Amino acid sequence: MHSPQQDRLDRLRQALRHRKIDALLVSQPDNRRYLSGYTAPDHGIQETAGFLLIPASGKPVLLTDSRFTLQAEAEAPLFEVVTYTRGLLKSLDKLCRKRDLKILAFESEYFLHASYLRLEKMAARLGLELRAESDLVERMRAVKDAHELELLRQSTALNEKVFQSVYQTIEPGMSEREIALALELTMREMGAEGPSFDTIVAFGTNAARPHAVPTDRILRAGDLVLIDMGLILDGYCSDMTRTFVVGKPDQTFIERHRAVRKAMLAGIQAIRAGVTGVEVDRAARQVLADAGYGEAFGHGLGHGVGVAVHEEPRLSPRGTKQLRAGMVVTVEPGLYLADWGGIRLENMILVTEEGAEVLNRDTTSLDL
């Protein structure tokens, strides 16, 4: 039986041949893991754990430095592992000559300008043609296969289990940091690789920042609590947001929470294969605008989730591409009012031919 990586490489090679590209240099770390199984993370684009060179035919190559050689060999059995000691380009130069490559594509959206200047010099020396590609692997990643869907379901289920386990303990006197820490600790205890992004826990007015960072602020009875959390399980991410009140919510909270919930449901109802991200975003945004919160919703409605917590497709005013069956996206409308606070609700959704399947089961405060 083929491994998922074998299938993905086959599909990519087909795309390369179709475009008459001799090889693709993969620099984007999520693409690297998706195609190879090699899990070493980058520490920012300036400290990469390696590159892939995927030729249209012939064995694919994983290039890395000596810190990662053993790990690469263990995790990426389909690849020839090349250890570079004097930077990527010296080894790449050799490989291009050895494999007689004439047209080399690179990932323009994840390749530094300075690196390009160096690559350009090498290409000129070798008579190699460079092609700036932008989303060859990202487009493959956007549509999930059965194996990936199962992992995304498991990641989502575990994320909810972690949320519930900590949610039960939340009470006045706890700090945002304390709750965020408990969530991240519980993720790991329950088997996750770690959070898929920095966990957001925000009380009251702090929730007016969509990307709030947990502080030492202490929870008081009646405060609203916004929790946006996700984890990585076997390489696949989850992402969920709930906003609730500890104690009895007042009418303002209930009215605003209902507006956001209604927007979320409108977004989900607009989803099916063939519609664009813009259309889904608009369906949810209209609900908030009608409720008088148009200005209070400043970000896009959602994003794809997979090996990266933010990936294709985008549900936003700029998401012009059509959704396809097998995509998994978040729907996460919110409203943010500096003097009051914020509410965001977020579920993960599988796009199907007929419509949408909500992967989340958690209903915390959704029945307000």
Added chain:
Amino acid sequence: MHSPQQDRLDRLRQALRHRKIDALLVSQPDNRRYLSGYTAPDHGIQETAGFLLIPASGKPVLLTDSRFTLQAEAEAPLFEVVTYTRGLLKSLDKLCRKRDLKILAFESEYFLHASYLRLEKMAARLGLELRAESDLVERMRAVKDAHELELLRQSTALNEKVFQSVYQTIEPGMSEREIALALELTMREMGAEGPSFDTIVAFGTNAARPHAVPTDRILRAGDLVLIDMGLILDGYCSDMTRTFVVGKPDQTFIERHRAVRKAMLAGIQAIRAGVTGVEVDRAARQVLADAGYGEAFGHGLGHGVGVAVHEEPRLSPRGTKQLRAGMVVTVEPGLYLADWGGIRLENMILVTEEGAEVLNRDTTSLDL
């Protein structure tokens, strides 16, 4: 009194005028924090929390999206905060015209090739000249001022306190993941923003991977334990590695540990203002080569530490620049043997005119 940011901006503006650059677009997130005080982190280069536009004269600008507007205004009082709703370029276009900029520099080492292609189009439209700069701010950051040195000392001291607190509890039966988690938890409990990199805890043969990721492997009496850890305190990073045996070390371990320690001391002794990174690296590397472990030491000897855990200068065979007083670097020789394990020892060192000051006080196993 000037804030540290004010002084840094003044120095940068001077450098810009010297180079006849009208403004620098800052995209590198550590540079952004260093110059502005704005702490929002990027989630990779593809999900930036904003940019700075530093004109040679006139008020500097922080460009971000609506998720971060409030935070930017609160944290970067010296800056005009501009919220872009349709991407950076639309707002940048306006600013370039409003400020009448003719020569715009950008950070080539932290600017995506695809973004450059878009910037190039804008520049052509405006008659703007682009300059690819590579380390204007990084060079400033490499030499620490008194304020930064104090923060680096505090970060190092807290890192050791966390290490000791967990070190005391290590015993057979614990897993690598468990110890790594305890370290990261203790960091936060003791007031750190978080780890400055993914904490490494590796037992026995797992330590043969210089960048090992903690696993569920269980510690047995007599195993060697390698811990490489660092934290961020008030924006400044620490970084330290210790390797020890739980129980009684055998002669092989003692002999190899002594070789690495000797290499570390040789590296430290080679440090003073005016020598190059190559020379320091060579001094330590020679000791390991003489002991028969030349092949077993595959990475560079060290790196600068500041707002980033890896920054200028590099101590490596490619670190051709001269060290300057006020730089803070790690010295971290190691040896890695696939069938046996690995040893790495790492301290943080302040470069002075006369030599080196070791910032670490921890002596765990260093007296073997």
